[in-house]
Amino acid sequence: MKTLLLPILLLVTMCACTNKKSQMQDKNTSEITREWWKEGVVYQIYPRSFKDSDGDGIGDLKGIIEKLDYIKSLGVNMIWLNPIYASPNDDNGYDISNYRAIMKEFGTMEDFDALLKAMHNRNMKFVMDVVVNHSSDEHEWFKQSRSSRDNPYRDYYHWWPAEKGKPPYHWSFFDEKGEAWKYDSLTNSYYLHYFSQKQPDLNWENPKVRQEVYNIMKFWAEKGVDGFRLDAFQFVSKDTTFPKLPEGYEKNIIKYYGMGPNLHSYLREMNDEVLSKYDVFAVSEGAGSTLEEAHNLVDADRNELQMAYHFEGVDLVNSLEGYKLSKLKEVFTKWDKSFSKKGWISIFLSNHDVARLVSRFGNDSPEFRAVSSKMLNTFLLSMRGTPYIYYGDEIGMTNIDFDSISQYKDIAAINGYKKALSEGQDMALFMKKLNFLSRDNGRTPMQWNDSVNAGFSAGKPWLPVNKNYKTINVASQEKDSNSILNYFKKMVELRKNNKVLIYGDYELLGAENPNIYAYTRTLDDKKMLVVLNFTDHDSSIDLPESKNLEAILINNYKDLNNDENGNLTLKPYQAVICLLKN
Structure with a gap:
């Protein structure tokens, strides 16, 4: 989870590859360490928007099961799902109220078990999203924590007693006033929330909290999940004195919020407690803001994390001006060079936190949408590293065109609008930027065919289907040998059959x-x-x-x-x- 401006790195915990050079300066097969997760292609699914099986307008686990053969046909072999736990949905599942239960809208634990089994039967791996920088304020831990100052769960979260005065200003990504401290009259204290008010930050300095997280991960690992994606993880370690920060620090938020003092020791502890004990890998959102910081997390001898999935490329498009190809070249070349001899990187340009791939980096006009989508997928699948493909990009899904704030569902958009309005910003310009950059652009329902609601649901979809679904959909592209979809399949196959494109x-x-x-x-x-x-x-x-x-x-x-x-x-x-x- 992140705002439009949050730079992020994802990291995967596994063995690192040490690359050597032959006398001819070309890598030799004998000098590479082959791993299935290096040779795979990750397909990310936003569950709420993929396929609705029961007509309530919300995608679910049974819907994903229905489409596993389609996913398999793409050639991908790893699936990452955004959170599917019990949640009040203040931030679409990134506010978790029970880490050992499935959201009712998505199905049951039996549905999850069936999904995992069906994936494994098709030789596909499953990556589970774990949100542990914060919980929901409706989680039992927080209910107990806020009940009294001497409750055993009090130190599961960060509290500031009001008698000390108002805490120093800390910025929040999702708060409509931009404030990360929320006053709670029940105990006359403030609690910390880097994101929504309904997402209080967990206190990782408390060893009991860390053990709770490791036990949660063990619970899912015992069920057979193959990997974990750790949301907003670079923020978990904090300077608990919460000093006053310099004015304007939020413009470089990773420097001040990320890579806290104890992050490395927590990662080594997690590795010892969980990751080293199961045949799993972990994908962690957040690795600082420099190559050095990334290597400090990913190099094999650190026993922390080893695959860097950086956001420097995707963050090139955070304005209406677009990006320069020279900068894209510079970013991807820099990261490849840094990881050419040690470590491993991931390649991506889209996910649930940004707008659509072709609308941002290509050309979504009818004339050029298909060719530019093919070009972008060629890039993603021909670079060194593990590619991450976001659902719908294999058919060239585009941004949706909203005309009013009432159409948006994303808390970042809604509270961002309120904040901009209260600050007297140019709201016409704000809405123009939101229309282009909003996260809701990347969350519209999957376009399966040209029937009602693009075949996503028999009911009213939770988020509108893009009006172009009549021409952009899976069914029509499966029949067209020259489609984006069939080109994508050929490109995945080319990568799988040629290790040169991987290593x-x-x-x-x-x-x-x-x-x-x-x-x-x-x-x-x-x-x-x-x-x-x-x-x-x-x-x-x-x-x-x-x-x-x-x-x-x-x-x-x-x-x-x-x-x-x-x-x-x-x-x-x-x-x-x-x-x-x-």
Whole structure:
């Protein structure tokens, strides 16, 4: 969970790969450490929006079971679900009231067991979201904690007695006034909430809290889950003196809230208590704001976390101005270089906390939506690291167009609107930005077919279906050999069948070209050239490598304009991967 401006890193706990260089500077197969989680592709599902099986307008576990064969057909082998626990839904399940129960809207524990079994029967792994920076204020722990100052659960949360005066200002992501301390008259104290008022922060400095979390993780690991995604985890360790912070610090929130004093010891403790005892991995949201901080969490000898999933790329589009390709190249090249010899990274450009992939990084106009979606998926699936694909991006789902704040469901949008209004901001500009960047854009129901509600539900969907579902849907694309969906499947297959696209060395080409992103991937004696046009017009690049093409492996157009001098001219949003001669 995060606001539109929250930079995030996800990290996966597993063995790290130490990369060496051969005398030819190309990686050799004998020098890589193969792992299934490196070679897999993660498919993220927002359960509320994927498939409704009972007509209440809300996606559920049985609906996901119905669509497992579809997911399997994509070629992916890992599924990450956003939270499915019991919750009052102040933040769509990221406010948990019972960590050992399933949200009634999603189904029962029996449904969960059936889903997990069905996934495993299809050789797919399951990643469970664990929200432990905070709980719901309706969790029994918090009810007890706020009941009296001497309650045994009092220190499960962060409290500031009012007789000490109002606590120093701390900023909150989701509060309509931007304040992270909430006064509670029952015990004449303030409690801390970095997110919604209904999401009080847990006190990780209390060893009892940490043990509660480890026991929760063990409960699900015993059930057979294959991994955990730890939400907002970089915030769990706090300076409990809560000092006054410099003015404007919220503009660099990770520096002041993230990577607290005891975070590393907590991670090592979690590894000892849980992760090392089960055949699981952990994906953790949050790893600071520098490469050094990421490595301090992910390097194998630290026994903490080892796969960095950074948000620096996805956060390039946090305004109406969009992004520059030069910056995208810089970010992804920097992270690849840093992790080329130690550790492992993830590759993604979308998830439940941002707007749609093609609307932000491509071109969602009818003319270019398909080709630009194919181009972006080619990029995601041809970089070194583990790709994370967000549901609907395999068919090119786009942003939805809301005209009024009343249509939004996301607490970040609703409370952000209230805050902007109270501060006298330009509300027309605010709404324009919200329309483009809102998290609700990425949460609209999956578009399965052209029937009522896009085949998502027989009832009224909890969030409106995008009006373009008649033309953008799974059923129509399955029948079209040239569709985004079928291209996506081919690209996943190409990656799975060519370890060079997973483990191979990455080299940026034509760094200064403003329109084209080109690079090679090399492993043993195999070398591939990837060339991507990020513009809506023909673009050219001079590449000596293009004189040495042996075969075109994938192309989102029918042909490739390559002259004998090594000049490639790509059509709008063209994406090509070629095998180069030895």
